[in-house]
Amino acid sequence: MKSIKNGKNIVLGIECTAHTFGVGIARKGKFLANVRDMYTTEKEGIVPLKAAEHHVSKALKIYSEALNKAKINEYDITAIALSNAPGLSPCLLAGLRFAREKAEKLGVPIIPVNHCIAHLEIGQSIGAKDPVLLYVSGANTQIIAYAYGKYRVFGETLDLGVGNLLDKIARYAKLGFPGGPKIEQQALEAKKDNLHYIELPYSIKGMDVSFSGIQTKAQQLFDKGISLEQLSFSLQETVFAMLVEAAERALAHTGKKELVLGGGVACNSRLQEMCKIMCKERGAKFFCPAKEFLVDNGAMIAYTGEIMFNAGDYPKSPEEVDIKPRQRTDDVQINWRK
Ligand code: AMP
């Protein structure tokens, strides 16, 4: 088959760490495709083995769709980037098997990409150069920035991720899953009537945040009959203020002048608004990627993979790549930044 490469690299990225199987294709920092499919459940949370089955069953379809979208054939691919960490082991394994099969067939390397770092790196595609990342997803809540040769975690949740908190409260109130958008909707309803704020525990410890006390209190208030609108409004104001406070202190501490949002909770317009206000007040730039790049996606893996590929920062043999379910952001050796 004729190649369209013309000497230019094309990196295909696979996202597989949790509920989403995604394939993105990047070339010179531009996106040729970003296709994804999410495992969903009606009643339960994510069951890792079922999510992995989902990935296995969808992988080929998503891969082919991405190639079609990018108008390339698979032999045009120069390297395969894989989100090998951190995440749910069965899901990571499903991704690794698929990546290995393709890498062997095509004779290309596998570039192992840390999922959290990819959320940060994709900020570059919209102009961020050296940002602080506020990464707010279902399972993860972290404030990450580059310092002294590594991406470091400046603050994080001590218990559950902020998305999980919103999901748990929504589930408790029988609003369904995912809960974040439902809570956002309820909070908007509250604004129409009145803006009565109910105090909730504001739990920030140093640079870290904790949500379990808020969960208990919110559930107690719900049991007492506080309206869902008021509760959702108060919940958002409290937890987002905590996150923005920690992010602001990370900006102050590192002296950085850019904030990037990442993760599913970053879709929330009130959180975006609060970040915008904070950045404006301290003269920092605020970057919020489009929704398809905020949620888990293959494009950010391809994008980061391309940066690593260009720096020659990847194992020479696909065999050397393994899953790292518990890899910490600051475990990763960064050789692609100066
Ligand atoms: P992720 O883990 O990055 O895929 O993000 C999923 C999480 O984002 C879930 O906990 C959702 O409830 C949450 N989420 C999605 N949209 C919103 C929103 N508009 N407001 C708050 N949380 C949201």
Ligand code: MG
């Ligand atoms: Mg994520």
